[in-house]
Amino acid sequence: xxxxxxxxxxxxxxxxxxxxxxxxxxxxxxxxxxxxxxxxxxxxxxxxxxxxxxxxxxxxxxxxxxxxxxxxxxxxxxxxxxxxxxxxxxxxxxxxxxxxxxxxxxxxxxxxxxxxxxxxxxxxxxxxxxxxxxxxxxxxxxxxxxxxxxxxxxxxxxxxxxxxxxxxxxxxxxxxxxxxxxxxxxxxxxxxxxxxxxxxxxxxxxxxxxxxxxxxxxxxxxxxxxxxxxxxxxxxxxxxxxxxxxxxxxxxxxxxxxxxxxxxxxxxxxxxxxxxxxxxxxxxxx
Amino acid sequence: xxxxxxxxxxxxxxxxxxxxxxxxxxxxxxxxxxxxxxxxxxxxxxxxxxxxxxxxxxxxxxxxxxxxxxxxxxxxxxxxxxxxxxxxxxxxxxxxxxxxxxxxxxxxxxxxxxxxxxxxxxxxxxxxxxxxxxxxxxxxxxxxxxxxxxxxxxxxxxxxxxxxxxxxxxxxxxxxxxxxxxxxxxxxxxxxxxxxxxxxxxxxxxxxxxxxxxxxxxxxxxxxxxxxxxxxxxxxxxxxxxxxxxxxxxxxxxxxxxxxxxxxxxxxxxxxxxxxx
Numbered sequence: 001x002x003x004x005x006x007x008x009x010x011x012x013x014x015x016x017x018x019x020x021x022x023x024x025x026x027x028x029x030x031x032x033x034x035x036x037x038x039x040x041x042x043x044x045x046x047x048x049x050x051x052x053x054x055x056x057x058x059x060x061x062x063x064x065x066x067x068x069x070x071x072x073x074x075x076x077x078x079x080x081x082x083x084x085x086x087x088x089x090x091x092x093x094x095x096x097x098x099x100x101x102x103x104x105x106x107x108x109x110x111x112x113x114x115x116x117x118x119x120x121x122x123x124x125x126x127x128x129x130x131x132x133x134x135x136x137x138x139x140x141x142x143x144x145x146x147x148x149x150x151x152x153x154x155x156x157x158x159x160x161x162x163x164x165x166x167x168x169x170x171x172x173x174x175x176x177x178x179x180x181x182x183x184x185x186x187x188x189x190x191x192x193x194x195x196x197x198x199x200x201x202x203x204x205x206x207x208x209x210x211x212x213x214x215x216x217x218x219x220x221x222x223x224x225x226x227x228x229x230x231x232x233x234x235x236x237x238x239x240x241x242x243x244x245x246x247x248x249x250x251x252x253x254x255x256x257x258x259x260x261x262x263x264x265x266x267x268x269x270x271x272x273x274x275x276x277x278x279x280x281x282x283x284x285x286x
Numbered sequence: 287x288x289x290x291x292x293x294x295x296x297x298x299x300x301x302x303x304x305x306x307x308x309x310x311x312x313x314x315x316x317x318x319x320x321x322x323x324x325x326x327x328x329x330x331x332x333x334x335x336x337x338x339x340x341x342x343x344x345x346x347x348x349x350x351x352x353x354x355x356x357x358x359x360x361x362x363x364x365x366x367x368x369x370x371x372x373x374x375x376x377x378x379x380x381x382x383x384x385x386x387x388x389x390x391x392x393x394x395x396x397x398x399x400x401x402x403x404x405x406x407x408x409x410x411x412x413x414x415x416x417x418x419x420x421x422x423x424x425x426x427x428x429x430x431x432x433x434x435x436x437x438x439x440x441x442x443x444x445x446x447x448x449x450x451x452x453x454x455x456x457x458x459x460x461x462x463x464x465x466x467x468x469x470x471x472x473x474x475x476x477x478x479x480x481x482x483x484x485x486x487x488x489x490x491x492x493x494x495x496x497x498x499x500x501x502x503x504x505x506x507x508x509x510x511x512x513x514x515x516x517x518x519x520x521x522x523x524x525x526x527x528x529x530x531x532x533x534x535x536x537x538x539x540x541x542x543x544x545x546x547x548x549x550x551x552x553x554x555x556x557x558x559x560x561x562x563x
Binding site: 131135136137153154232235236237238239242243250251252 | 447449452454474475476477478479483487490491492493
């Protein structure tokens with residue numbers, strides 16, 4: 001999985017010789033061109049736009065662009081909302097994943113399809129759907145408004161709702177996959193020892209699937225951080241309240257491309273930092 | 287029994303919701319679907335016959351012109367059999383960007399001199415742009431105006447949810463100009479990315495009011511109610527039109543611009559809510 005480790009390992013092995021050296025040499029020499037060329041094109045396709053962003057960055061005016069209060073406002077809002085959306089996804093998504101993985105009931109396949117629909121749904125459509133459901137005039141939102149005086153659109157809570165709607169399926173899918181791979185016999189053993197199903201879940205299953213939950217949470221958080229369509233449709237755009245980084249980037253692009261590039265760099269840096277920070281856990285979990 | 291009924295009922299509701307959402311999206315995406323229509327003009331160019339027009343003329347026009355230009359396009363095709371007018375409607379700034387980027391078009395009609403300048407500065411226009419209509423701002427309120435909004439000042443009430451266009455788009459810049467001129471401070475709940483998005487928030491009753499163009503209120507029919515305000519006179523947008531340098535069908539392009547500026551064309555445009563230049 002990790003190429004750099006393999007290569008350094010290969011260097012050490014060349015000196016030591018033996019079985020592993022032969023395997024490594026086969027790895028390098030044995031890659032067929034029809035696979036290598038498309039793979040390299042793929043790498044270029046994914047990496048060149050990021051390099052372009054760095055090349056075209058207005059480095060000289062960058063400090064000025066990035067120290068504006070608006071940028072920090074947007075970045076803080078993005079981080080807070082993405083984290084809140086991930087928390088919501090964890091509280092609701094993990095039990096949902098358990099239900100899908102461990103309980104037999106009719107219509108489970110359909111339920112799974114519906115739950116994961118936001119994965120493939122264009123986010124703007126998600127935003128419109130949220131308006132229809134939770135907007136001031138929506139089928140649920142109407143009641144929320146008249147009973148509790150709560151309206152979600154145009155609020156920070158609305159941003160969290162929009163991001164959770166789009167990001168939760170990533171967590172559910174990830175955790176459900178881990179649950180399916182986990183051996184149910186551990187839970188059965190706990191049950192024979194007198195644990196209730198909930199205790200078994202809490203004391204046995206949860207620690208067992210923790211890496212899967214972590215992976216799912218990272219995916220969901222990253223997706224929420226980059227969320228644009230559902231947010232701008234459902235929560236609108238107001239600096240400090242609902243204007244997250246992606247919205248700020250989009251609107252800056254209309255008038256000031258340099259500022260948009262600067263803002264993009266911040267998002268890129270945050271993403272890289274998160275990947276780097278989680279690398280060890282990520283790799284061992286994968 | 288009741289349980290099964292409930293279980294089947296919920297997915298149906300969700301599905302219905304999804305369908306509504308999809309319909310709404312396809313309705314708004316149709317306005318800026320440009321790439322598919324603008325490729326056919328090159329094949330049918332004919333400059334030899336000056337009085338007998340034929341072929342396709344491709345017009346890039348601001349989104350607010352959609353209703354009136356579609357009508358004019360049909361009139362043009364009827365008056366000149368054998369011609370076809372294809373439109374690409376969208377935000378003036380993105381249309382200007384695609385023209386300077388080499389998109390094949392014969393005519394460009396934008397919603398502001400500023401966006402037109404992008405094209406003329408790049409040397410992509412043939413001749414000088416002419417202002418053919420002007421557009422004024424109006425307040426769009428919920429049907430029946432339940433909040434009794436009568437002036438721009440009424441929008442500053444804190445109980446109201448008002449949406450404006452973002453300052454980067456022409457309608458937002460114009461709204462800001464009008465507010466500044468009347469020394470009003472308005473805090474909206476959202477700065478929307480374009481005028482149609484602002485209007486939609488009122489149509490869906492999520493916002494109580496929006497500052498949009500008169501023509502948008504007109505096009506929305508009875509889904510919103512328009513309230514005129516005198517300060518809008520300080521922020522009127524000029525709409526320029528020009529023939530492009532790379533036009534493939536110059537004769538038809540000239541004829542279409544003439545139609546827009548003719549009494550007949552002006553009648554269609556003023557009926558849609560535009561002001562004469």
